Amino acid sequence: MSKLAPTPGQTVGPFYGYALPFTKDNELLAPGSPGSIRLQGTVYDGAGNTIPDAILEIWQPDSEGNIVQRTGSLVRDGYTFTGWGRGSVGNSGVYTFTTVNPGPTKPGAAAFISVAVFARGLMNRLFTRVYLPENEEALANDPLLSSLDPERRKTLIARRDPDGGLTWDIRLQGGDETVFLDFQQDGSLDNSVGNNQDAPA
Amino acid sequence: MPQDQTVQQLESEELVPPAEPHAAHDSKKVETQADLSAEIQAIGDRYAQALKNGKGPETMPRLDYSPYRSSILRHPTKSLHHADPETIELYSPAFGHQDVHALESDLTIQHNGEPQGERIIVAGRVLDGDGRPVAGQLVEIWQANASGRYIHKRDQHPAPLDPNFTGVGRCITGTDGSYSFTTIKPGAYPWKNHLNAWRPAHIHFSMFGSEFTQRIVTQMYFPGDQLFPLDPIYQSIVDQDARDRLVAQYDHELTSPEWALGYKWDIILTGSKRTWTENEAYGDAGDEE
Numbered sequence: 002m003s004k005l006a007p008t009p010g011q012t013v014g015p016f017y018g019y020a021l022p023f024t025k026d027n028e029l030l031a032p033g034s035p036g037s038i039r040l041q042g043t044v045y046d047g048a049g050n051t052i053p054d055a056i057l058e059i060w061q062p063d064s065e066g067n068i069v070q071r072t073g074s075l076v077r078d079g080y081t082f083t084g085w086g087r088g089s090v091g092n093s094g095v096y097t098f099t100t101v102n103p104g105p106t107k108p109g110a111a112a113f114i115s116v117a118v119f120a121r122g123l124m125n126r127l128f129t130r131v132y133l134p135e136n137e138e139a140l141a142n143d144p145l146l147s148s149l150d151p152e153r154r155k156t157l158i159a160r161r162d163p164d165g166g167l168t169w170d171i172r173l174q175g176g177d178e179t180v181f182l183d184f185q186q187d188g189s190l191d192n193s194v195g196n197n198q199d200a201p202a
Numbered sequence: 203m204p205q206d207q208t209v210q211q212l213e214s215e216e217l218v219p220p221a222e223p224h225a226a227h228d229s230k231k232v233e234t235q236a237d238l239s240a241e242i243q244a245i246g247d248r249y250a251q252a253l254k255n256g257k258g259p260e261t262m263p264r265l266d267y268s269p270y271r272s273s274i275l276r277h278p279t280k281s282l283h284h285a286d287p288e289t290i291e292l293y294s295p296a297f298g299h300q301d302v303h304a305l306e307s308d309l310t311i312q313h314n315g316e317p318q319g320e321r322i323i324v325a326g327r328v329l330d331g332d333g334r335p336v337a338g339q340l341v342e343i344w345q346a347n348a349s350g351r352y353i354h355k356r357d358q359h360p361a362p363l364d365p366n367f368t369g370v371g372r373c374i375t376g377t378d379g380s381y382s383f384t385t386i387k388p389g390a391y392p393w394k395n396h397l398n399a400w401r402p403a404h405i406h407f408s409m410f411g412s413e414f415t416q417r418i419v420t421q422m423y424f425p426g427d428q429l430f431p432l433d434p435i436y437q438s439i440v441d442q443d444a445r446d447r448l449v450a451q452y453d454h455e456l457t458s459p460e461w462a463l464g465y466k467w468d469i470i471l472t473g474s475k476r477t478w479t480e481n482e483a484y485g486d487a488g489d490e491e
Binding site: 004005006007008009010011012013014015016017018019020021046047048050052058060061062068070071072073074075076083084085103106107110113114115117119120121122123124125126127128144145148149153173174175178179180181182183184185 | 261262263264265267270272273274275276277278279280281282283284285286287288289290291293294295296297298299300301302329331332333340342343344346352353354356357368369370372406408414415417418419420421435436438439443444445447448469470471472473
């Protein structure tokens with residue numbers, strides 16, 4: 002357990018749009034280049050409305066399952082795959098990344114992309130994962146997915162598009178709410194949801 | 203460059219409605235600060251009681267914090283699912299001097315003239331939960347200008363833009379986890395959460411750790427701000443000690459004579475789980491310009 006108390010997060014707010022985006026932020030490699038795919042989806046709120054002011058980050062291994070440690074994400078040279086990208090949703094709540102299918106980091110492991118979600122009105126970032134849909138055996142053996150009931154598990158698995166891309170929507174709230182993750186080992190830190198006793202009367 | 207990005211952003215967002223519309227609650231009644239303060243107080247009172255009853259202190263903002271109206275439909279209602287970080291999550295993307303120019307940490311030299319306002323230095327260290335420096339990592343900031351106006355088109359506060367201030371900066375932490383920005387003290391600004399809602403002056407900070415699970419976006423505040431008790435975003439952190447961790451300290455040692463006042467603010471990331479190796483403290487070698 003950590004010795005120092007962590008600094009709290011705060012909402013990204015409404016005005017990140019002139020600060021966090023940068024040129025080719027959502028292009029982990031050039032669109033149309035060999036092996037490139039589109040990862041896209043829509044971000045929804047609890048009423049089923051699209052959210053026009055969310056920003057996502059993805060972090061993933063390369064197509065061989067290697068975890069890349071190369072600089073150059075902010076000033077992309079068009080050739081170096083860094084594994085990290087940032088993408089703002091548009092006015093219709095749709096995000097798009099150009100990336101590669103992540104490889105499994107161990108033989109037989111389920112391949113996934115790590116995702117951080119930020120939005121106006123979202124008090125702290127949320128972590129989640131998006132899994133490739135194909136390897137059913139690997140998905141069945143995945144420690145996280147196998148700890149979820151089937152309805153919730155579905156929210157973490159992308160749909161393969163006819164063009165080879167991936168579609169994966171994010172629902173911040175509701176019956177089909179995306180599974181969001183708490184990585185704190187002692188379970189005491191990111192405990193800020195479900196405080197229903199504090200709902201105003 | 204941030205300036206180019208700003209132009210693109212301004213053009214592409216002409217049609218976007220103003221920020222923080224009266225959404226998520228359809229009440230026709232105009233909500234006042236007194237209404238909001240009563241809600242904030244009630245939640246604070248219940249938290250104080252829970253502490254007395256032996257509940258451990260909270261360290262993070264509540265995702266479910268209805269006084270910030272825009273959060274009502276944007277927070278998960280199911281508990282976060284515990285997961286052990288695996289593979290990619292135990293690493294962080296690498297950033298270096300290819301990504302960030304040294305001059306990007308000075309927000310007062312991005313244009314031809316000097317920006318208006320009180321020049322300040324904001325500096326500190328990025329540390330993990332064990333106090334180890336987070337070296338060679340990206341820090342990004344953005345903020346309003348001295349009059350409380352963001353350059354973002356969605357900001358319709360009728361305060362002047364400053365042609366000499368964009369309000370965006372970046373740097374890479376040093377081997378000791380240190381960062382430093384030279385900027386202008388931002389002004390408080392009004393927003394539409396409720397009638398007469400004002401945000402305390404703040405600087406948005408975005409940091410990476412040595413693991414992706416340490417990723418944090420937050421806001422740094424200035425000591426003694428009279429708006430703290432009134433602000434639903436600051437108060438979404440219900441624990442006073444935790445809130446205090448977002449407030450920088452005036453530091454006369456950091457103040458530059460006849461130039462700029464200094465504020466010190468350290469950031470503690472959530473604890474690192476991966477075994478630490480000594481060479482990480484030297485950041486990313488081999489990325490010289």
